[in-house]
Amino acid sequence: MPDQVIIAIDAMGGDFGPEVILPAAVRVLEKQDNVGIILVGDEAVLSAMAGQLNIDLAGAYAGRIEIQHASQIVEMHDEPALAIRKKKDSSMRVAINMVHEGRAQAVVSAGNTGALMGTAKFVLKTLPGIDRPAISTTIPSMTGHTHMLDLGANVDCSGENLYQFAIMGSVLAEAVDNVDRPRVGLLNIGSEAMKGNALVKEADALLADAPINYIGFVEGDDIYNGNVDVIVCDGFVGNVSLKTSEGVAKMISHFMKQEFTRNIYSKLAAMIAMPVLKAFRSRIDPRAYNGASMLGLSSIVIKSHGGADVFGFANAIKIAVLEVEKTVPQHIRARMESLLEKSL
């Protein structure tokens, strides 16, 4: 498949497995001519599911989609170490291997996050100058979107870790958004220099000299107000912040639904306002942001939410394709190498 972007997909991962992943793959193939997909998983299961969904793998997308057999599955509760040692023929591991062997340029999985990160680190290795990879995602904001990292890969971080996350986030935003000198902020609890815990103070001191557009401390509400392009934090804070956001959004939807179904009048109002409410809902649709990047690895690894539907999983594949096209790991490698040279 020359000139194509080849994505290896862990077709057995996530809450729904091939039932969601196959239609999502087809959806991407339909829309993007330059994409080829390798579905990794149990050949019999995948073929049967393709039949059941009336997807003709040898038909319309011949030459652009194929199945790579893998006999094992990493379960959601498997420890990363166990997945690495005991499940060498899992759909997740084989998909990662395909990237390592150059047969694909990126891997997408909705499986166990810890096992995916652990296996990817073990097989693909981290880039020079990166001590720990970080999980980064795109979050909607009032003016567009914000990149945020780390979202849970590293719960106990050093200032140096956050420094590396900031560099990676800056390179990512430059590459995928075509932004020059993206604004990078460090998540803190006040913009005054005196506030903050020991970790952010240490990271702030390091970032003052970083060759990026570091704008200093930002606060939780800056994730959403468009004041910053990249927000850096440790994985514990990032994960809490993201889950908190989901909770607020769900509660607001819940209250809105309650009010619009309270009585005859409000139901009528809901009917009339339906097109507006739909347009509104599509703007905060979390599925449109599904797909987190494991940055700092030698190749592209995208984690889909386990509960993603077809629309959501297709979005994760599209993010993988975009990062291949924009050569994100190569850019991070180049930046880290130039930093390492300077420090010699």
Add this chain to the structure above:
Amino acid sequence: MPDQVIIAIDAMGGDFGPEVILPAAVRVLEKQDNVGIILVGDEAVLSAMAGQLNIDLAGAYAGRIEIQHASQIVEMHDEPALAIRKKKDSSMRVAINMVHEGRAQAVVSAGNTGALMGTAKFVLKTLPGIDRPAISTTIPSMTGHTHMLDLGANVDCSGENLYQFAIMGSVLAEAVDNVDRPRVGLLNIGSEAMKGNALVKEADALLADAPINYIGFVEGDDIYNGNVDVIVCDGFVGNVSLKTSEGVAKMISHFMKQEFTRNIYSKLAAMIAMPVLKAFRSRIDPRAYNGASMLGLSSIVIKSHGGADVFGFANAIKIAVLEVEKTVPQHIRARMESLLEKSL
């Protein structure tokens, strides 16, 4: 003023000072017969503002409201140590002194959070068994509300600190909500015991034996879904989580406004849906939750948001009154003393 609940108010604090605080005090006096208020601040300024707002302090509320002169003001950028040493006649300090002297049962301030906490600790002292006070607030949830602490008083915590926060939060929820054995959760990034940073693992081990209804780890979305009554975290995480929530809510409002003003049709829909939208908005009105408790001090100290309006500041006063009526510090003291006895 016998049988009354007397609240000392730092009348010079916050972004708007007496212009907001005087009408808020009057609003509470109108609605709650048993409340008396001492306005602490510059006598000339307060009298002039009362005149300007047509508030007759000697009239309708005679005997229930008075002015206590204080010549200084703590500024928003003042360091706590400076406020304590150099501003002994500030409205904040004098209001706290009145509680210390037994002339009022609680203090409310919209001023500098660090100075308020520092001065309150210095004058009122912490309760036995409490190493550090924590800031707690009430947050709306799908089924009612959740108490969350700490929200920023302690950015670097130990497991023992979180343990004490959990006890205080449990006692607070029991007292003000009349709930028996409120569910107390520890904020983490996954409910599996293996996840989490060093701090939450340490706190979790301590809480396993705590004489409260400790339900284990909860996640960011549990703040809003009604699964838990009290959420415990360090001040850094709590503050980020709260600010993040504000950011999401503001973005959602912004998008909703944009969609409902996009064209003639959507504007018409907005007009028809207005009563429903208003009812919805009142359910997530942050002003209705204004007023954070500094728990762990010997007396009640309530911090209002600096930018609170009359409705919001009045709510902070009402929280102070409720905590006096429910004798919150006495309950925390009793619980801590019984814990200390057991550990001897």
